[in-house]
Amino acid sequence: MIDLHLHSNFSDGTWSPDKVVMEAAKRGLKTIALTDHDSVGGIEIALRAAKQSGIELISAIELSTTHRGEETHFLGYFIDHHDSKLLACLKDCAEFRRKGVEEIVALLNKRGYNISMEAVEALSAHGYIGRPHIARVLCDLGVIERIKDAFVPELIGNGGDCYTPLSNLSVEEAIGIIERAGGLAIMAHPGAWPEPGKRIPDDDIESFVGMGLAGIECIHTRHSKVDKRHYIEMADDLGILKTGGSDCHGTYYNPVLIGSATIPSEWLTEMKNKLHLLKNGEFEFINTKSKNQNPNVKWSL
Numbered sequence: 001m002i003d004l005h006l007h008s009n010f011s012d013g014t015w016s017p018d019k020v021v022m023e024a025a026k027r028g029l030k031t032i033a034l035t036d037h038d039s040v041g042g043i044e045i046a047l048r049a050a051k052q053s054g055i056e057l058i059s060a061i062e063l064s065t066t067h068r069g070e071e072t073h074f075l076g077y078f079i080d081h082h083d084s085k086l087l088a089c090l091k092d093c094a095e096f097r098r099k100g101v102e103e104i105v106a107l108l109n110k111r112g113y114n115i116s117m118e119a120v121e122a123l124s125a126h127g128y129i130g131r132p133h134i135a136r137v138l139c140d141l142g143v144i145e146r147i148k149d150a151f152v153p154e155l156i157g158n159g160g161d162c163y164t165p166l167s168n169l170s171v172e173e174a175i176g177i178i179e180r181a182g183g184l185a186i187m188a189h190p191g192a193w194p195e196p197g198k199r200i201p202d203d204d205i206e207s208f209v210g211m212g213l214a215g216i217e218c219i220h221t222r223h224s225k226v227d228k229r230h231y232i233e234m235a236d237d238l239g240i241l242k243t244g245g246s247d248c249h250g251t252y253y254n255p256v257l258i259g260s261a262t263i264p265s266e267w268l269t270e271m272k273n274k275l276h277l278l279k280n281g282e283f284e285f286i287n288t289k290s291k292n293q294n295p296n297v298k299w300s301l
Contacts, residue, residue, distance in 0.1 A: 001262045004033040004058065005075065005188070005217065005245025009125040010042035011062075012132040014250030016125075017042035018049035020258070025053040027259040031268060033058040033077060033245065038093045038167075039128055040081035061086075062188060063174040064093070064167035070158050072171065072200070073188035075217060075243070076178035078275050083181040093167060094128070100166040101129050107162040108134070108155075113143055130166065131156050132252060147252055151195070158194040172211045184214040184275060186243050191227030192220065199227070202234065209238055214274065219244025221261045241274060242267050 007013035008020050015023065017034060024032045032055060034046045043059050050057035061076045079086065105117055115137045123133045135150035144150055151157040169177075178185040187208060193200040205216065218231040219242075235242045244267070248258040 001027075001029045001259060002031040002265065002268055003029055003245045003248070003259055003262050004031075004060070004077070004243050004268075005035050005062075005220070005247045005261075006032055006258060007036055007062075007247070007249045008034060008042045008046070009250070010039045011036035011128045012130045012249060012252070014252050017046035020248075020250070021046055021049035021053055021055060021057065023256075023258050025055055029055065029259055029262075031056040031058065033060040033075075035060045035062045035075055035245070037062050037073075037128070037130060038064055038090055038097065039126075040079070040086070040090065041126055043081045060183070061178075063169060063177065064097075065169045065171050065174045066165045066167050067171050067200075067204070069165075070194035071165065071167065072193060074171070074174045074178065074213075075186040075188050076181065076183040077186065077243070077271060079178060079181040079183035081181075086177055086181040089169075089177050093169065096168050097166045098129065100164050101131075101134065103164040104131070104134060104156055104162055107164070108138075111162065113138065113141070115141065132249070136252075171208055175208065175212045179212055182279070184241065184271060184278075185212060186215045186217055186241065187213060188217050189220045189222055189247065190216060190231060191224065192222035196222045199230075205234070206238065209240060213240065215241025215243055215271075217244055218242045219261050219263055221246050221257050241271055243271065 006020050008015055008017040034043055036042055040061055046057050058077055059079050059081050061079055063074050065072045102117060105115055108115055119137045120129055120133045123136050134156055135147045138144050138150050153160045156162050175185040187205060190200045216231050216235045218228055218235060232242055244261055244263040246257040246261040
């Protein structure tokens with residue numbers, strides 16, 4: 001089994017990277033990807049644990065962008081997690097994110113919820129802070145019962161009363177960063193944008209392909225069967241890759257999701273074949289169906 005969307009406590013998951021690997025092995029997973037939000041800090045730990053467990057681990061990341069005023073995520077697979085430009089970008093992202101979290105905390109306090117940055121930071125094992133950490137503080141204070149109850153218009157849901165963007169990266173910048181780090185850029189959970197039950201416009205995905213998007217996350221725990229079929233057909237029609245994963249954040253959500261959304265081995269083989277062609281300069285991406293193809297964007301690394 002193959003699960004290509006997993007988070008550790010180097011972003012907003014509850015498990016350490018080696019715990020992620022251990023839980024994957026326990027559930028019989030053969031290949032996994034550690035896709036922490038805007039962080040590659042856990043990859044080396046996960047790689048060592050995967051080697052000991054006999055699991056294949058793909059170095060990956062999930063970059064946050066802002067598109068149409070909404071938080072929009074892109075997965076990067078097979079990245080060089082030591083790439084200097086990637087690391088510089090992530091440092092800038094962390095600074096922007098921290099300022100955004102401070103603004104969200106201030107907005108919540110104006111509405112009388114009385115939370116502190118210290119309480120939010122105390123929930124972070126490795127310096128990354130995000131909305132799930134704020135949601136946990138709200139849970140601890142008894143404001144809400146479940147983590148997901150924070151992601152509503154009245155609180156910190158996308159565009160909500162106490163929401164402010166936590167990324168200033170554009171889609172094109174994120175795709176470019178992933179490509180320069182030697183990876184494949186994949187649109188994350190397009191059927192849950194910006195929240196479950198809502199899809200990003202198909203035309204937008206076509207425009208991303210023109211920027212160098214390599215594929216779509218078709219299988220996801222927040223995708224319906226209709227979403228899954230739609231995005232598989234769309235990927236095939238556009239001639240791009242298909243991926244998927246559980247988007248497990250450890251025990252943040254109940255039930256634990258790891259291994260609950262997996263992909264066929266053929267999809268992973270297609271990803272590796274595409275990567276091989278790119279790295280050997282044998283493939284140049286031209287999407288003839290995209291209305292927004294940028295003639296200056298080519299898949300050459």
